[in-house]
Amino acid sequence: MRAALLYGPQDLRVEEIPDPGPHDPARIVVEVEAATTCGTDVKMWRHGHRVLPPYPCAFGHEMAGIRADTGERVLVSDSVACGACPTCRAGRSQICRRPTWILGGFAERIAAPEAALHRIPDGLPAAAAAMAEPLAAAVHAVDRGSEARDVGILGGGPMGLMLAALLIGRGRSVTLADPHAERRAQAAQLGADTAAGLSRHELVFEAVGRPEAWQAAVAAAAPGGVVVLVGGCPSGSEVTLDAGPLHYDELDLRGAFHHAPAEVDRALAALADVVVPWEMLLGPTISLGQLPAALAAREGPAKKWVIDPRLQE
Ligand SMILES: [Zn+2]
Numbered sequence: 638m639r640a641a642l643l644y645g646p647q648d649l650r651v652e653e654i655p656d657p658g659p660h661d662p663a664r665i666v667v668e669v670e671a672a673t674t675c676g677t678d679v680k681m682w683r684h685g686h687r688v689l690p691p692y693p694c695a696f697g698h699e700m701a702g703i704r705a706d707t708g709e710r711v712l713v714s715d716s717v718a719c720g721a722c723p724t725c726r727a728g729r730s731q732i733c734r735r736p737t738w739i740l741g742g743f744a745e746r747i748a749a750p751e752a753a754l755h756r757i758p759d760g761l762p763a764a765a766a767a768m769a770e771p772l773a774a775a776v777h778a779v780d781r782g783s784e785a786r787d788v789g790i791l792g793g794g795p796m797g798l799m800l801a802a803l804l805i806g807r808g809r810s811v812t813l814a815d816p817h818a819e820r821r822a823q824a825a826q827l828g829a830d831t832a833a834g835l836s837r838h839e840l841v842f843e844a845v846g847r848p849e850a851w852q853a854a855v856a857a858a859a860p861g862g863v864v865v866l867v868g869g870c871p872s873g874s875e876v877t878l879d880a881g882p883l884h885y886d887e888l889d890l891r892g893a894f895h896h897a898p899a900e901v902d903r904a905l906a907a908l909a910d911v912v913v914p915w916e917m918l919l920g921p922t923i924s925l926g927q928l929p930a931a932l933a934a935r936e937g938p939a940k941k942w943v944i945d946p947r948l949q950e
């Protein structure tokens with residue numbers, strides 16, 4: 638089958654590789670219909686990533702397709718928790734200490750444990766279903782927040798816009814800040830107020846993933862507020878925070894990482910019900926061969942490329 642393999646930073650090649658299955662009885666083969674790109678893919682392509690196996694490796698972690706054994710349409714989640722470690726036993730499988738990562742959506746087929754497969758609601762296209770992976774993380778992040786009505790979101794990429802859509806769907810008043818006018822226009826279309834920066838909100842979501850943004854998110858919280866850090870800064874990143882408000886303003890600073898299986902199903906339902914208008918986030922559909930150029934593309938409006946591995950160049 639054809640697959641996009643990473644050979645090293647910024648070295649992506651489309652090659653013919655052995656079919657993934659059904660050699661392993663513990664895994665089910667899924668014919669990929671659509672895989673969407675995200676900021677994590679761009680990071681993996683540019684610099685590598687701690688969850689990548691040794692090079693050359695397959696990647697792509699937002700993928701949907703058809704089960705080869707039953708013909709059922711499924712979203713393939715990008716991880717399965719171990720179920721046995723202390724965090725899993727505490728009911729927090731999204732921060733499992735020994736997860737199995739399932740990467741390789743940028744290929745014609747992928748083999749995944751059955752626990753990673755989620756049925757796609759009828760009528761939801763594969764490209765929209767693939768977005769359930771990041772959306773499940775947004776669902777989880779919203780749960781990590783508070784019930785405050787006044788919400789600020791820092792960052793208008795796909796994650797920031799998904800958070801905005803979910804929160805507006807729950808009747809919250811959302812202000813989204815992003816330096817890009819195109820992204821502010823997308824947020825306004827969802828019904829959010831927009832700004833170049835945030836000031837004093839009861840609940841603040843950081844959806845950028847840079848130390849400066851973490852700092853700005855804490856500075857944007859109102860006294861007694863809650864700050865949820867959704868964008869990842871790699872371990873070892875140095876973040877300079879004004880610590881005073883954590884004490885004197887009793888700020889709650891919380892991380893939100895990844896998602897649990899039930900959140901993937903909630904995300905699929907939110908896509909099917911168009912709580913999140915997924916068409917806004919869909920970019921062009923391209924072939925595997927066009928993927929390197931797509932990953933290198935400059936930022937514009939928040940759009941995800943859709944890779945259809947069945948397309949020839
Ligand atoms: Zn992603």
Ligand SMILES: [Zn+2]
Nearest residue numbers: 719722725733
């Ligand atoms: Zn675990």
